[in-house]
Every structure is written in C-alpha cells, then in structure tokens.
Amino acid sequence: MTLTTGVRDMAELAARIAAGDRRALSKGITLVESTRPDHRAEARALLAALPALGRPAMRLGLTGTPGVGKSTFIESFGLMLADDGLRVAVLAVDPSSGVSGGSILGDKTRMDRLSRHTGAYIRPSPSNRTLGGVARRTREAVRLCEAAGFDLVLIETVGVGQSETMVANMTDLFLLLLAPAGGDELQGVKRGIMEMADLVLVNKADGALKAEAERAAADYAGALRLMRHRPIDPDGFPKVRTVSAMTGAGLAEARSELETLFNWRRKQGVLAERRRTQDLGWFRDEVDAGLRDLLDSDEDLRAKLADSARAVADGAAPDAAAADLLDALRARLSG
Amino acid sequence: MTLTTGVRDMAELAARIAAGDRRALSKGITLVESTRPDHRAEARALLAALPALGRPAMRLGLTGTPGVGKSTFIESFGLMLADDGLRVAVLAVDPSSGVSGGSILGDKTRMDRLSRHTGAYIRPSPSNRTLGGVARRTREAVRLCEAAGFDLVLIETVGVGQSETMVANMTDLFLLLLAPAGGDELQGVKRGIMEMADLVLVNKADGALKAEAERAAADYAGALRLMRHRPIDPDGFPKVRTVSAMTGAGLAEARSELETLFNWRRKQGVLAERRRTQDLGWFRDEVDAGLRDLLDSDEDLRAKLADSARAVADGAAPDAAAADLLDALRARLSG
Numbered sequence: 034m035t036l037t038t039g040v041r042d043m044a045e046l047a048a049r050i051a052a053g054d055r056r057a058l059s060k061g062i063t064l065v066e067s068t069r070p071d072h073r074a075e076a077r078a079l080l081a082a083l084p085a086l087g088r089p090a091m092r093l094g095l096t097g098t099p100g101v102g103k104s105t106f107i108e109s110f111g112l113m114l115a116d117d118g119l120r121v122a123v124l125a126v127d128p129s130s131g132v133s134g135g136s137i138l139g140d141k142t143r144m145d146r147l148s149r150h151t152g153a154y155i156r157p158s159p160s161n162r163t164l165g166g167v168a169r170r171t172r173e174a175v176r177l178c179e180a181a182g183f184d185l186v187l188i189e190t191v192g193v194g195q196s197e198t199m200v201a202n203m204t205d206l207f208l209l210l211l212a213p214a215g216g217d218e219l220q221g222v223k224r225g226i227m228e229m230a231d232l233v234l235v236n237k238a239d240g241a242l243k244a245e246a247e248r249a250a251a252d253y254a255g256a257l258r259l260m261r262h263r264p265i266d267p268d269g270f271p272k273v274r275t276v277s278a279m280t281g282a283g284l285a286e287a288r289s290e291l292e293t294l295f296n297w298r299r300k301q302g303v304l305a306e307r308r309r310t311q312d313l314g315w316f317r318d319e320v321d322a323g324l325r326d327l328l329d330s331d332e333d334l335r336a337k338l339a340d341s342a343r344a345v346a347d348g349a350a351p352d353a354a355a356a357d358l359l360d361a362l363r364a365r366l367s368g
Numbered sequence: 369m370t371l372t373t374g375v376r377d378m379a380e381l382a383a384r385i386a387a388g389d390r391r392a393l394s395k396g397i398t399l400v401e402s403t404r405p406d407h408r409a410e411a412r413a414l415l416a417a418l419p420a421l422g423r424p425a426m427r428l429g430l431t432g433t434p435g436v437g438k439s440t441f442i443e444s445f446g447l448m449l450a451d452d453g454l455r456v457a458v459l460a461v462d463p464s465s466g467v468s469g470g471s472i473l474g475d476k477t478r479m480d481r482l483s484r485h486t487g488a489y490i491r492p493s494p495s496n497r498t499l500g501g502v503a504r505r506t507r508e509a510v511r512l513c514e515a516a517g518f519d520l521v522l523i524e525t526v527g528v529g530q531s532e533t534m535v536a537n538m539t540d541l542f543l544l545l546l547a548p549a550g551g552d553e554l555q556g557v558k559r560g561i562m563e564m565a566d567l568v569l570v571n572k573a574d575g576a577l578k579a580e581a582e583r584a585a586a587d588y589a590g591a592l593r594l595m596r597h598r599p600i601d602p603d604g605f606p607k608v609r610t611v612s613a614m615t616g617a618g619l620a621e622a623r624s625e626l627e628t629l630f631n632w633r634r635k636q637g638v639l640a641e642r643r644r645t646q647d648l649g650w651f652r653d654e655v656d657a658g659l660r661d662l663l664d665s666d667e668d669l670r671a672k673l674a675d676s677a678r679a680v681a682d683g684a685a686p687d688a689a690a691a692d693l694l695d696a697l698r699a700r701l702s703g
C-alpha cells in the first residue's frame with residue numbers, strides 16, 4: 034500500500050472514506066498513525082478534507098479488569114447492534130502492545146464474528162507508541178470513523194497507566210466491565226476508574242455465577258452511591274447492571290441505558306459542551322507536542338539540546354542549561 | 369523586603385547565603401519562588417553565583433498518612449540531629465495549600481522548638497502553585513540550602529496527587545511514616561509509595577500502641593519483601609522500624625539506618641548516578657516549561673493562541689488549529 038500519494042489526493046481519500054469505503058478508512062487510519070513527517074502533512078490534509086459531521090456518533094469508552102471478558106462482550110454487544118442495522122467501529126488503545134510485541138486487544142481473531150459482519154469495523158491498537166502518541170492518533174482515527182458514518186465508535190482500553198483517563202477524555206460515555214465478585218475484589222478497582230464510569234456492567238451473570246454477579250452489582254451500586262454525585266445526569270446514573278456476554282442476557286437493557294443517557298446529555302447540551310472541552314484539551318496537547326518537536330526539527334537547536342543534556346550529565350546546573358537553550362530559541366524568534 | 373536588587377547584587381546575596389546568613393537564605397528562596405520575570409532573571413543569576421558544592425547534603429524525602437504525626441516526627445528527629453551539631457533544613461511541599469488558603473505543613477508553629485533551634489531552618493510550602501511549579505522552585509530551594517551548608521535537607525510532602533513521586537525525584541532517600549495499624553490499613557497505603565520507600569517507620573510505638581506498632585511493622589516488612597527487590601542496595605533494605613516521635617524511642621536507630629544507606633550509596637556511586645538522572649529530568653522539565661512560556665512571551669503568538677483556542681471552542685478542528693499556530697511559530701524561527 035502506497036501511503037505517500039500526495040496532499041492533492043487527500044480530498045479523494047476523504048471522499049472515499051465518507052462514502053463508506055472500508056479500505057479507504059484503513060488507509061486513512063494508517064496514515065494518521067504514521068510518524069513520518071510527510072505522512073503527518075498528508076494526515077492533516079486528509080482531516081481538513083473530511084466533510085462536516087452530521088449526527089454525532091456515540092463515542093463509547095470501555096475498560097475492565099483483566100479476564101472479565103471484554104472481547105466477548107464487544108463481540109456480543111457489537112453483533113447485537115450490527116444485526117439491528119447500526120454501523121459499529123471498534124478501536125483498541127493499548128500503549129503496552131509495543132512492549133509485548135503485538136496487539137493484545139482489538140485483535141480481529143478474538144472478535145471473529147464481529148470482524149466479519151458488514152456493519153462492523155475493528156482496528157487494532159497502533160503499536161510502539163507512548164500513551165501521548167496513542168492519544169493523538171486515536172482521536173484522529175475516531176474522526177475518520179465518524180466521517181465514515183459509524184453510529185457507534187467504541188474505544189477499548191486495556192487499562193495500563195493513565196489510558197482510562199485518556200479514553201474517558203475522548204469519549205461521550207464510559208463503560209466499566211467488572212467480574213462477578215464483590216467485597217475484596219472491589220478494592221482492586223481503582224477509585225478513579227469507578228468515578229469515571231457512566232454505566233458499570235457486571236459480566237458473566239449466567240449459570241452458577243448469576244447470583245454472585247447480582248450480589249456484586251449490589252455492592253458496586255452501594256460503592257458508587259457513596260462516591261459520586263453528578264447533578265448533570267438524569268436520576269439513577271451512574272447505574273450498575275448485570276450482563277452475560279455469553280448468553281446475551283442484559284445486553285439489550287445495557288444498550289437502552291446507554292442510549293437514554295446519551296440522548297439526555299445531547300438534549301441538555303451536556304454532550305456538545307463535553308466535546309468542546311475535549312477539543313480544547315486536544316488542541317493544547319497538540320500545541321505542547323508540537324513545541325517539543327520544534328527543538329527536534331531545527332538542526333542547530335537539536336545540536337544545542339544534545340550538548341546541553343551532555344553538560345548537565347557532566348554536572349552543569351540544569352536550570353541554567355535549560356535557560357541557555359531557551360534563550361537560543363528566543364533569539365531565533367526575534368532574529 | 370525589596371527583592372529587585374539587580375542582577376549585580378546576586379553575587380553578594382550568594383556569598384551571604386554561603387556564609388550561613390539565615391535572612392539571606394530566606395530572601396533567596398523567596399526569589400526563586402517568585403513568578404515575576406525580573407525575579408526569575410535574578411534567581412537564575414543567584415543560582416549561577418552559588419559556590420560549587422562540597423560534601424553533598426543528605427536530601428531526604430518524607431511522606432506519611434494523615435494523622436500519623438509527621439510534624440512531631442520532624443521536630444523530634446530534627447532536634448536530635450541539631451543538638452548533635454548538624455544543620456537541618458526542612459522544606460514543605462504542599463501543592464494544595466493554595467486551595468485551602470494557607471500552608472498546612474511546614475508551619476513553624478507546628479514545629480515550634482525546632483524552628484527556634486539555631487541549627488535548624490524551616491520553610492513553609494510556596495502557596496498558590498501547581499505541582500509542576502512547586503517542583504521547579506523546590507529544587508532551586510534545595511540548592512540554596514545546600515549552598516548554605518545544611519547537612520540534611522528534609523523535604524516533607526502532604527501526599528496530594530503526584531507530590532510523593534515529585535519529592536522522590538529530587539531526594540537521595542525516601543522515608544515513609546505510617547500509623548501503628550496493620551491489616552486493612554495496609555491497603556490504604558498506595559503501592560507506588562511503598563515501592564519508593566527506602567525506610568518505613570511505624571510511628572507511635574509507645575504506651576498502649578507499642579505492641580500494635582510492632583505487629584504493623586512486621587506486616588509492612590512482609591509486604592515490602594513481596595513487592596520489592598532492589599539489588600543496588602545493601603542487604604535488608606528497604607527496612608521497616610518502629611519509632612515514637614513522642615518519647616524519642618527508635619529515632620537514633622532510624623538515623624543510623626539512613627546514614628548507613630546514604631554512605632553505602634555514596635561509596636558505590638549510586639548517589640552520584642541518581643543525582644545525575646534527577647538533574648537530567650530537571651533539565652527536561654525546565655525546557656518543557658520554557659517552551660510553554662515561549663508562546664506567552666511573544667505578543668503576536670499569544671494573540672494567535674487565544675484566537676485559535678476560541679476557534680476550537682467554536683468548532684474548528686483542534687489538530688488543524690494547533691498546526692496553524694505551530695506553523696506561525698516556525699515561520700518566526702526561520703524569519
């Protein structure tokens with residue numbers, strides 16, 4: 034696949050993506066994930082050429098404890114929606130996948146039936162990236178999916194480091210999937226993650242585990258009532274429900290809860306305000322990242338940065354070394 | 369107190385600080401804590417004028433759970449060292465003090481006897497600062513205290529957000545003070561904090577609580593053995609000991625453990641390597657902060673930043689807006 038097709042062709046690629054061409058979408062996402070400077074220029078041209086959004090897709094963040102059955106849940110939940118005529122995109126965020134040598138989540142082989150459905154699109158996590166790098170590129174991939182007309186863009190995270198916060202900062206709703214065990218297990222869920230959740234689903238509510246899942250749901254509901262009061266949401270949210278990704282029990286109810294909250298927030302203007310705030314954060318992140326790139330993009334400054342770092346390692350005062358470097362940059366600005 | 373005395377006078381201020389003048393030290397710290405651009409220039413001149421370090425002071429980080437008796441511990445431990453002829457500086461790091469309207473920790477009234485000792489110097493946390501701002505200025509205050517000839521620079525943190533990590537990144541040794549309660553209480557100590565500790569002290573090992581403190585120490589020692597293996601330290605570290613800040617029991621032993629570890633690391637070159645790594649981190653932080661200031665320091669770029677942010681709030685694409693702003697900055701660089 035040739036990526037470098039020239040900025041000129043980006044209008045055509047944008048049009049193909051908007052027309053629902055799956056291969057064009059994959060090519061576009063590969064382009065926004067690339068770090069090559071010429072690809073970055075093309076990616077910017079592509080994003081600029083996308084048509085304005087019509088009805089917003091539901092951007093749904095998903096996390097869960099290891100072994101809770103995230104892939105099975107996404108497959109069952111996604112198939113239910115896709116069979117109902119909705120278009121579902123799944124993006125995986127896994128900053129660690131570079132380390133382990135491959136994508137753990139979002140792997141198409143783990144969501145085999147969903148990946149073969151004509152209404153669904155599954156994209157594994159970009160590999161070999163820092164969390165910040167993954168964030169920048171995932172936001173752009175979400176925009177491509179929205180332009181391609183998906184109704185739901187689900188962003189799954191493996192929950193390494195700050196990845197949940199990152200995903201919550203680019204989605205409209207946040208879903209937390211938990212195992213059917215209460216009490217001590219509750220301690221294992223980070224409080225910050227519980228606080229981000231709009232809907233908590235206790236999975237594996239089937240067979241012998243059904244009663245346990247229901248007890249766990251009651252425990253979690255109690256914990257949530259203690260820790261959160263969010264006056265901008267309708268009564269009862271954040272909610273805790275049980276589901277079985279295996280049997281499909283509770284999935285329709287979970288969908289209904291998500292749609293209720295999404296539509297409520299849209300009507301109240303909360304959704305637009307949240308996206309505006311997220312866009313401003315995105316803008317600031319891009320500016321910060323660009324500022325750091327600035328030193329790298331100029332040969333003289335890059336050499337001076339390396340010299341200064343060497344001097345600090347040899348005992349020079351860090352603040353003075355940094356000040357000198359910034360003075361050199363400032364001198365270039367006024368020159 | 370006049371701060372703006374001209375860059376010329378900074379050599380004199382540096383000399384007075386190095387001569388042990390307490391008022392000069394306070395003036396110097398106030399200067400490095402100031403955000404005024406002219407003060408920043410003076411602070412840089414002051415730091416550059418400081419004499420090279422002789423024997424390094426022990427930089428000791430301290431944190432503890434609320435109510436564990438940090439102030440009492442610092443007062444007892446500091447008095448023991450000061451009575452022994454050592455010079456002890458105490459800096460408090462409390463990024464939240466701006467919010468609550470005053471310094472909570474490091475308050476001289478809470479360490480009344482230590483603050484009146486001629487061998488001790490106590491400086492409250494700078495207020496109204498972000499964590500990053502506190503980090504930058506505290507590192508500079510540590511350098512002033514070292515130049516003033518203090519043998520121990522103790523940096524106390526209240527443990528808000530990432531402040532422990534920040535303090536660990538600017539100290540040689542990290543001390544964790546815990547309450548005499550094991551079992552469930554152990555869960556309340558963040559794992560990351562336990563992992564940073566070189567010495568864990570269970571306080572209040574006196575009277576009725578003595579046995580409980582000893583049980584807790586055994587529990588913590590067991591937990592530490594499970595979670596950490598650090599081959600660069602001598603046998604037995606990280607250690608867990610009991611103390612009573614009230615009666616003074618165990619304080620001499622705690623001092624001895626800290627000195628053993630400090631001297632071992634100094635001889636092995638671990639201390640110098642750790643400080644070199646910390647200096648490089650400090651350098652990078654200063655460069656990042658300076659880059660962010662860059663946009664603010666130029667009138668045209670500041671106006672463009674505000675315009676871009678407004679455009680994003682009105683629906684412009686965040687990545688394109690950021691790219692435009694950075695292009696403008698780059699154009700100025702090559703102009």
